[in-house]
Amino acid sequence: MTTNPDLAALIRTIPDFPKPGILFRDISTLLLDRQGFATAIERMVAAIPGPIDLVAGIEARGFIFAAALAVPLGAGLLLIRKDGKLPGVTVAEEYELEYGRDRIAMHADACVPGARVLLVDDLIATGGTARAALRLLRRTGAAVVQAQFVVDLPDLGGAAALRADGLDVHALVSFPGH
Ligand code: AMP
Numbered sequence: 001m002t003t004n005p006d007l008a009a010l011i012r013t014i015p016d017f018p019k020p021g022i023l024f025r026d027i028s029t030l031l032l033d034r035q036g037f038a039t040a041i042e043r044m045v046a047a048i049p050g051p052i053d054l055v056a057g058i059e060a061r062g063f064i065f066a067a068a069l070a071v072p073l074g075a076g077l078l079l080i081r082k083d084g085k086l087p088g089v090t091v092a093e094e095y096e097l098e099y100g101r102d103r104i105a106m107h108a109d110a111c112v113p114g115a116r117v118l119l120v121d122d123l124i125a126t127g128g129t130a131r132a133a134l135r136l137l138r139r140t141g142a143a144v145v146q147a148q149f150v151v152d153l154p155d156l157g158g159a160a161a162l163r164a165d166g167l168d169v170h171a172l173v174s175f176p177g178h
Contacts, residue, residue, distance in 0.1 A: 004043065008173040010036040011151065023178055025151050027061060027122050040172060041068045044120075044148050047170045052145065053115040054078045058104070058133055059085070062121035065150060069120060078110050078117065080133050091139055095132035104132050106140070113141025123151040124171065125178075127158025134165055146170060153178065 002008045010030040017024040030036050044065070056078040057066025063079065070077040083092045083103035092105040111117065117137055124130055130147055137144050144167060152159050152171035156178065159169045 002173045002175065004172045007036060007040055007043075007150075008175070011173065013175075021178070023175075025123055025153075025175060027150055030150070031064065037068075040150060041065070041072070043172055044069055044150075044170075045072055047146075047148065048073070048118060049146060049168065051116060052118045054111060054142075055118045055120055056080055056106075056111075056133065056137060056142075056144075058119075058121040058129060061123075065122060065148075066120040069118070069148075073118070075118070078106065080104055080106050080136065091136060093132040093136045093139075095128040097128065104129065104136065106136055108140065111137065111140045111142045115142050117142040117144045119144055119147040119167075121147075121149055123153070124149045124158040124162070124169075125153045125156045127156075127161040130158060130162055131165060134162065134167060151175060 010033050012026040012029040014024040052073045052075045054076045055066045055070040057063040059081045083105040089108045090105040091108050092103045094101050094103050146168040149171040152174040162169050
C-alpha cells in the first residue's frame with residue numbers, strides 16, 4: 001500500500017510505453033488536477049528537512065515539480081539537462097541506460113560550494129539519472145540535503161542506491177514492479 005493513495009489515484013499507468021514491458025507512470029494526469037497538483041507540492045514542501053538555497057530539477061518532467069517547489073521555498077531553480085542543451089560552460093556526468101549510456105549536465109557556475117540543494121525528479125526507477133545528478137552537484141561543492149520524487153519504483157532499487165550514496169530520499173507515492 002502506497003502513502004498518499006489520493007495522489008497515486010491521479011497518476012495514470014500506460015502499459016508498453018515507450019516500449020513493450022514498461023508500465024509508464026504518467027504524471028500528466030496529476031498535473032491536470034488542480035487540487036491534486038497543489039496537494040502534491042504542499043506535501044513535498046512539508047517533507048523537506050530544512051532551508052533550501054536551490055532546487056535542482058532534472059529534465060524534463062523534473063523541471064515542473066522543481067519549479068513549483070522553488071517558489072514557496074524561496075529558493076532558486078537549477079536546471080540539470082541532457083548534455084549539449086545548456087549554452088554556458090558545463091560539467092557533465094555519464095550514466096548507464098538499459099542499452100548504452102547517456103550524459104546529463106549543469107552549468108559549472110550554477111551552484112556555489114556549500115549551497116543547500118534539493119534534488120527533484122518526477123520518478124526514480126533504477127536511479128541512474130538521479131545518482132548522476134547527485135555526482136554532478138557534489139562535484140560543484142553543493143550540500144545536497146534531500147532528493148524528492150513524486151513516484152518511486154522501489155523494486156528497481158534506485159531509492160535504496162541513493163540512500164547508500166548518503167542521501168535522504170522522499171517520494172510521495174510508490175508502485176510495486178517495473
Ligand atoms: P532511472 O534513471 O532508471 O531512475 O529513470 C528515471 C527517469 O526515467 C525519470 O526521469 C523518469 O521520468 C523516467 N522513467 C523511468 N521509468 C519510468 C516509468 N516506468 N514511468 C515513467 N517514467 C519513467
